[in-house]
Structures are given as C-alpha cells and as structure tokens.
Amino acid sequence: MHTYTSLATKETQTVTQMQLPHIQIKDLNVHIEGKHILKNINLAIPNNSITSIIGPSGCGKTTLLKTLNRLMDDSKNVKINGSVLVNGEDIYAKDAEVTHIRKKMGLLSQRPFPLPMSIFENITYGPRIHGQRDKTVLKEIVETQLKNVGLWEEVKDRLHHSATTLSIGQQQRLCLARGLAVQPEIILGDESTSALDPISTQTIENLLIDLKSEYTIVLVTHILRQARRVSDYIIFVYNGEIIEFGKTEDILLNPQNEITKQYVKGFIS
C-alpha cells in the first residue's frame, strides 16, 4: 500500500528544492454521509506540469479534485479533515476566504456549463466580480483569453450572442477561457473531455499541454490513453487511497503495486 510514499517523497523533494509546490495535501480525510471516501491523502502536486488522477469509477478521484477548491463544501453531510495547502496557505483554515481560494483555480467540468449570458459576458463574468469595470480592459481580456483557447477567429463576430449557440467543443473552450480570465494559478479538470468528440478532445488536450508552462494542472480522467497523452505525473487512486504516484511513464510502464498493475492492464476498471 505504501510504495507510493517513497516515490512521492522523491518528487516532493525535487519540487521543494526548486520552489514551494502550489498544492500540498496533508492527512486529508473526507467522509460523505458517514462513508470514508478519501483516506489519509498526502500529496505534493508538481508545479507547471499536468498531473492526472486516475482510478476506477467511484474511487474518489472527483472528490479529491473538488476538495482542492473547496467545492465539496456545498454538498450536504460532508466532513473534511486534514489540510490542503495552496501556496503554503491552508485553504481549510478557519479564516481562509473561499472566494479568494477558488479564484486561484480554474475549473473545467465534465460537460461545458456556459453561464446563461453572451460569449462576451461569460468571459468578463469573473473579472467583473473581482472589480474590473474598465470597458477597454474587459474587451482586451475577452480577446486575449479567446485567442488563448483558439476561439477568437471562430466567434469574434458574434461575441454578443448567447454562449449556448456554440458547439459543445467550442463551449468547453469558452469555459476554459472563462476560467483563465480570473488569472488562476491552477487549472482543475474533471473528466473535461468526456462529453466531447475526438477532435474537440484533441484541441482541449493540446491547449492544456500549451498552458502547463504557466499553470499547474490537475486532471481527473478515466481514460488511460488520455492520461498517457497529456500528463507528466499520474496519481492512481483506488478505494479512496492513493496507491501510487509518480511520473507517467513509471506508473504506466512500470507500476510497483499489484492493483496499479491490474488497472493499467485493464483488468479492473
């Protein structure tokens, strides 16, 4: 069970030598309706790289992701113990300000959820909430972020149309741009391509790879091939525990744990 610790510590050390990790999880335990969903999670997620959380469905991957920006808070009957440090600050500390924490992390959900407003307003929603009122600045933000996700050419003539007029793939890119507009440091993706066609999936994957030089990216995925394509590190979660954590090629080609081996070979899913 604890083979991952040695690997994880090694990673952690190399990371801390360079700089403080963006996200560090210490002794995290999550109970939902009395069930122990996440057990003793200890992790340091490497900066400026893509880390994929993989594991069979119902193992707690999404819960793990959502504890990172405190979105679990809103679900009823949830008990969270332990700490999640973002830039060294515990986001579960009593005085932690939740909107401030969430602003640091862009979230890309399973299906695109454009806000019920125009394309333009979707992007400016975040910046406006955080006090940006200057029209020229807002216009600039819209253009930059839409260019960032390769959507500008496709939508520049209909910025004021409803966001729901876009295709699903375009909507997901819009959601990514919307998240980037609040200048986060971290991007969280919860099976973000599961509703998309192969071409849109590829676009999103390539975008994430381009973005990792500036952001720390954590993805939940149930597609091993996707984890192989995009991620630098893999966390394998099984039954609420982290079984293995390490570089993508190590986990996929040379798993240390028997369960990881079976999962990677496709015997459990």
Next chain:
Amino acid sequence: MRLRILKDLWIRHTFRILLLLTLSMVVFIGIGLFIKSLPLLKDQNLFTILSGSTWSPLKGQFGFLPFITGTVSVTLIALVIAAPLCLLSSIYLVEYASALLKKTVLPLINVLAAIPPVLYGVWGILFVVPLISNYIGPIFGSPNAGYSILSGGIVLAVMIFPIMISIMVEVLETIPPDLKAASLSLGATRWETIQKVILKKARPGIIAAIVLATSRAFGETIAVLMVCGNIPQIPKSLFDAGYPIPALIANNFGEMMSIPHYDAALMFAALLLLTIIFLFNLISRLILNKLEEKA
C-alpha cells in the same frame, strides 16, 4: 395475437376521444356562456358594458368596469405581496436551508395549500380586516371598515403562497449543480451566483410559477368575497372596498333573477372571467416562449 393488436388500437382511439372530451369542455363552457349572455349583448353595446361604471340592474345599467378593476386590483395586490416573498423564500429553501429544514417546511407548505378557502376567509375577517381597519388604515390617515381590496389582496396572497413556493422550489432545483460550481469556481459568492446565474437561468420557470399562481388568484372566490367589501365601485385607494367578478357571480346567482337581463349579465360576468384568464395565459405563454428562446 390479433386480439392483442385490436386491443391496442382500441385503447389508442378511446384514450384520444377521452382527451378530446376533456379539452372540448372548455370550448363548450365558453359557447354556453356566450349563448346565455346573448340577451344582454343584443340589448347593449359591448363597449358600454365593459366601460360602464354604474351597476344598477333595476335601471338596466350593467357597467362591468367596477368588477374588472376589482378583480385586477385584488389580484395585483396579491401578486405584489406574494411574488417577492415566495421567490426569496424558495431561494432560501433551495440554496441556504439545511436538508432537515427543507424536509420539514415543504410538507407544511402543502398543508397550507390544502386548507379550504373559506377558512382563509374567516382568518381574513378575524385578523386581516381588523388589522387594516384599526392599525394600517389610520397610519395612512384613511379611516375604513377594513373590508377592502387590500384585505382581499393580503388573503389572496397568503392563499397563493403554497403553489408559488412549491413551483419555484422545483424550478430552482432543476438548475444543474455544475452551473453553480462554474460560477463559484470563478470566485463568485453564493449571492452573486444566485443573482447573476441562477435567477437568470430560472427566469422562465419563475415567471411560469407567477403566471400559474395568478391564474388561480383570478378565480378565487369565497375568501376574497368575505373580506373585500363587495361594493360595485371602482376602488380609488387600497382601503376602498371592491367587488371582484367571481364574488359578483357567487353572491347573486340564483337571486333576483326576475330582473330583465340580470341572469344574462351574470353569465356575461362568467364569460368575462373566462376570457380574462384565457388571454392572460395566452399572453404569458407567448412571453415565456420568447424568454425560453433567448435562454
């Protein structure tokens, strides 16, 4: 084998006929009322009837304006009171309240819906009417007996709370949690999310809830009749008595039928009520369609 298919066919046609029968009721009622009110319509011009403000059946004067204004003002007062209150309560129930509170409150609201209208009327007479006559009226320097369109509006508002709240709660619960998460994850507070995302997304549903409650309010009879004074005049202030159309019909039908055109006038009142409700629903449906298109 063949019998099974025949049965299937038979069921399809019978059920269709049953559906048509239900729908045709509305048409039949409309036609029936129209025929019954023809004597009045033949005798007097429709415009004079609708715009006349004198109700004096013995002199043959059947002006419906007092009743139209009575109905509209009582309903409007009820809406102004009920809509914001219900909206805020449902937001609280869906977005903030604990699961336990929600589980307790919603069945209670359904009990509120099951109370017979006449009890609301009694409550209105015992509580709302004195409140307005002794306390609220004097504040505005307007002495009154308390039997007023304001009393009617308040009682009516309380009566439409349950339907409005339960529909609004249902509407708000259809908003996908991931949409809320999208707004929250951008650093919005709960209230910002409610105002800018949830209410916007739920707007067609909220309007539909208000429309349904209004349709019910238009036709509510007994409770309103008991508290709003029933004087055929155009109410000039909230403290004036009014006389809504349903009250007119309920109070007078079966009495004084020997007066010429009196029964035709009451039938016309019923037709008028039906038309108002029909037009109101039609217009709101059109508005809703527009809104849904936009959303």
